[in-house]
Amino acid sequence: MTAQPTFTEQPLLEVRDFQVELITDAGIIRAVDSVSFSIHRGETVTIIGESGSGKSTTAMGILRLLPEDLAVLSGTVLIDGVDITADPKAIDKVRGKTLALIPQDPMTALSPVHSIGSQLFEAIRIAGAASAKDKGALQARAVRLLEQVHIPTPEKQLKKYPHQLSGGMLQRVLIAIALASEPQLLVADEPTSALDVTVQGGILDLLLELQEQRGIGILMITHDLGVARLISDRIHVMKDGSFVESGEVQQIVDHPATDYTRALLAAVPVLGPWDETPAAAPGRHAANATGSSATSDPALTQTGAKP
Numbered sequence: 486m487t488a489q490p491t492f493t494e495q496p497l498l499e500v501r502d503f504q505v506e507l508i509t510d511a512g513i514i515r516a517v518d519s520v521s522f523s524i525h526r527g528e529t530v531t532i533i534g535e536s537g538s539g540k541s542t543t544a545m546g547i548l549r550l551l552p553e554d555l556a557v558l559s560g561t562v563l564i565d566g567v568d569i570t571a572d573p574k575a576i577d578k579v580r581g582k583t584l585a586l587i588p589q590d591p592m593t594a595l596s597p598v599h600s601i602g603s604q605l606f607e608a609i610r611i612a613g614a615a616s617a618k619d620k621g622a623l624q625a626r627a628v629r630l631l632e633q634v635h636i637p638t639p640e641k642q643l644k645k646y647p648h649q650l651s652g653g654m655l656q657r658v659l660i661a662i663a664l665a666s667e668p669q670l671l672v673a674d675e676p677t678s679a680l681d682v683t684v685q686g687g688i689l690d691l692l693l694e695l696q697e698q699r700g701i702g703i704l705m706i707t708h709d710l711g712v713a714r715l716i717s718d719r720i721h722v723m724k725d726g727s728f729v730e731s732g733e734v735q736q737i738v739d740h741p742a743t744d745y746t747r748a749l750l751a752a753v754p755v756l757g758p759w760d761e762t763p764a765a766a767p768g769r770h771a772a773n774a775t776g777s778s779a780t781s782d783p784a785l786t787q788t789g790a791k792p
């Protein structure tokens with residue numbers, strides 16, 4: 486979305502013929518089947534697909550967060566040039582440093598019995614940005630991180646517990662925690678799907694702002710093509726563990742090559758003009774005020790597209 490990446494430079498993430506087999510009671514499932522893609526600085530690349538298509542397994546496999554004895558990885562994953570598939574320990578050099586994860590559900594990702602401050606201090610300490618003994622430095626860094634994610638009155642929020650903050654504020658806290666290590670690459674697995682639609686836009690704006698300011702690369706995982714088209718430079722459409730089509734977001738939205746992508750497009754909620762005619766054309770639903778009416782009617786084009 487930001488400055489055009491110079492493709493002569495090494496990608497932040499390069500994935501080649503990546504495969505993940507899960508060993509389950511019912512047998513071996515090839516959840517990710519030979520996917521290849523790359524992300525450069527300042528780029529957002531999105532994997533989109535229906536539930537169970539293998540999006541999270543791809544992300545978790547790249548982060549090596551799948552149980553080693555139950556998930557068999559093959560292919561190549563280079564994170565800022567470090568090959569994390571060849572050596573399982575190599576991920577320790579990059580995870581929580583070059584690479585950070587924004588989890589899906591803030592309510593389960595944060596500890597309910599620890600304050601926001603103590604969870605943020607821990608992330609700052611692990612990132613090596615301040616020592617546990619230097620309370621002043623921890624506090625100053627934590628306040629700065631909360632300011633970056635536009636949380637008002639950060640000093641006050643640090644004393645609070647997760648249940649005292651809204652879902653949107655908690656997702657901002659998770660982003661602040663992810664930023665503690667000044668990562669170059671963020672992996673965001675459905676970062677807005679647990680949020681109210683009115684809050685989603687604010688979080689996506691924040692991610693774009695951080696990307697613009699710091700040139701972060703983002704791997705976005707979503708089942709929502711509406712989210713994908715707002716934020717992505719390129720998208721990969723995933724089905725049954727494989728990419729069925731890949732390309733620039735506008736090209737895929739304008740000219741979907743598969744019925745599967747067309748179905749994902751048709752499921753995007755649209756905000757059309759308020760239609761007060763009681764009986765519209767058959768099969769057509771008037772877009773309601775919340776934009777929650779899904780329709781495949783081309784007359785109701787989507788709003789908020791990436792320019």
Ligand SMILES: Nc1ncnc2c1ncn2[C@@H]1O[C@H](COP(=O)(O)OP(=O)(O)OP(=O)(O)O)[C@@H](O)[C@H]1O
Nearest residue numbers: 507509514516535536537538539540541542543708
């Ligand atoms: N722990 C597990 N045990 C057995 N099968 C699993 C497990 N985790 C994932 N799978 C299977 O792997 C495949 C990919 O799942 P994955 O969670 O990656 O999909 P997803 O695209 O992230 O879906 P969603 O949109 O629902 O999050 C599915 O067929 C799923 O059933």
Ligand SMILES: [Mg+2]
Nearest residue numbers: 540541542674
């Ligand atoms: Mg998932």
